[in-house]
Amino acid sequence: TAALAMELERADASGELATAAELAHQVWRAQPGHASAFRVLARGLRAAGDLPGLTELTSVRVSRATNAPERAAAWLE
Numbered sequence: 001t002a003a004l005a006m007e008l009e010r011a012d013a014s015g016e017l018a019t020a021a022e023l024a025h026q027v028w029r030a031q032p033g034h035a036s037a038f039r040v041l042a043r044g045l046r047a048a049g050d051l052p053g054l055t056e057l058t059s060v061r062v063s064r065a066t067n068a069p070e071r072a073a074a075w076l077e
Helices: 002-013 017-030 035-048 051-064 068-076
Strands: none
Touching (some): 017 035, 035 051, 051 068
C-alpha cells in the first residue's frame, strides 16, 4: 500500500489525473480513509457534482481520522 500511495502522490503532483484517480481507488480499497486517496477521489466527486458520493466518502474519511482537527479538515476539504 505504501508503494501505491507514493505512486498516487507522484501522479497527482504531476497532473496525471486519470492515473491518480485509478491509484486513488486502489489505495482507498486497501486502506479506506487514506488522506491522499480521499483528496483525489473527493476532487472527482466535486467536479461531477456527486454530493451523496462526496458525503459518503467524507464520512469514511472522518471515521478513520485520529483527531478532531483531522476530522474537521476532512469536512471542510
